[in-house]
Amino acid sequence: MDRFTDKVVIITGAGSGLGRATALQLAAEGAKLTLVDVSQAGLDATQAAITDIAASAEIVSIIADVSNEDQVKGYVKQTVATFGRIDGFFNNAGIEGKQSLTENYAGDEFAKVLGINLSGVFYGIKHVAAVMREQGSGSIVNTASVGGIRGVGNQSGYAAAKHGVVGLTRNSGIEYGEFGVRINAVAPGAIWTPMVEASLRQVDPVNPEKAGEEFIQINPTKRYGKPEEVADLVSYLLSDKSTYINAQVIAIDGGQSQKY
Numbered sequence: 001m002d003r004f005t006d007k008v009v010i011i012t013g014a015g016s017g018l019g020r021a022t023a024l025q026l027a028a029e030g031a032k033l034t035l036v037d038v039s040q041a042g043l044d045a046t047q048a049a050i051t052d053i054a055a056s057a058e059i060v061s062i063i064a065d066v067s068n069e070d071q072v073k074g075y076v077k078q079t080v081a082t083f084g085r086i087d088g089f090f091n092n093a094g095i096e097g098k099q100s101l102t103e104n105y106a107g108d109e110f111a112k113v114l115g116i117n118l119s120g121v122f123y124g125i126k127h128v129a130a131v132m133r134e135q136g137s138g139s140i141v142n143t144a145s146v147g148g149i150r151g152v153g154n155q156s157g158y159a160a161a162k163h164g165v166v167g168l169t170r171n172s173g174i175e176y177g178e179f180g181v182r183i184n185a186v187a188p189g190a191i192w193t194p195m196v197e198a199s200l201r202q203v204d205p206v207n208p209e210k211a212g213e214e215f216i217q218i219n220p221t222k223r224y225g226k227p228e229e230v231a232d233l234v235s236y237l238l239s240d241k242s243t244y245i246n247a248q249v250i251a252i253d254g255g256q257s258q259k260y
Contacts, residue, residue: 003239005030008083010075012066012124013093015042017193018143021227022090022234024049029235032058034079036093038065058083066093066120067112076127086131088238091124092143094161096195099154099202113157118164125172125183132181141237142169142185144249146257149187162187166249173247182246184237189253190216192224221254 004026011026013019015037023033027050037043043061050057060082064071079086097113098106121142132138147155148162165185173183190196200212216224233252236242251257 002029003235003241004088006032007087008032008034008079008085009088009090009238010034010036010079010086010128011090011092012036012064012075012120013143014046014061015039016046017195018188018191018227018230018234019090019092020046020049021231022092024053025228025231025235026088026238027054027057027059030054031088032083034060034062034075034082036062036064036066036075038063038093065116066124067115069119069123072120072123073127076131080131085135086128087138089124089128089132089138089140090143090234090238091121091128091140093120094143094195096155096199097157099199100156101154102156105156110157110160114161114164117158117161118168121165122168125168129172129176129181129183133176133179135180137180138182139238139242140172140181140183141234142183144169144185144187146187146189146251146253148185149249149251150257169249170247177246182237182243184242184245184247185249186230186233186237187249187251187253187257188225188230189251189256190219190224191227191230191252193227196224218259219254219256220259223254225252225254 009031011019011023014023014035062075064075094117144165145162147159148166169185
């Protein structure tokens, strides 16, 4: 039996990157999925990719803005109405925002990044954890970042939000452990996703490939991580194979965050 046979999992940011890779992994292992994203095209592409590998997968696709609490309530309510429960939640949706020195960082940009990356994670935990507490079981995995455990520069909104995700993860994990609910986070580093590609274009609009090559040289592995590698870690944390891991933030960055 696969780890996720008959398990119900919500994934936000499911239309691309880490969300899509995790959706594919979980579908291949029998999960029933609620896919959430702001992009209909992204959701359609993810669902098509899932159908290619798991034609019988049960999927609900929902357009939602995670920074809007009513819309978060909506995707949680629709999942419970459709599947009857929530076993796992990959609380993943996020954006980088514009790169800028702090004194030049626009206030509305700061609010936007925190709204999606931090408030969105908070709303997700708030409403999904309530369902899981009533069930007496469940696993939540938040997407933090190495930018949530160290400074990265020129990303005030992103760093503030991801540090907040780390705090929410630890605090909520402590709160809900006694109810059979585990709450952890992954902290990806340089994973080759559309968001990282866009980030490199901000660093060097003329030659983003060169910026990418230079950036990865400081990584001990001398390479970018793959979304599938993050999906493997997330899947493990969502599964019943990790039942004594709680309130943890696990870096997946080739060791770069440990380098002096």
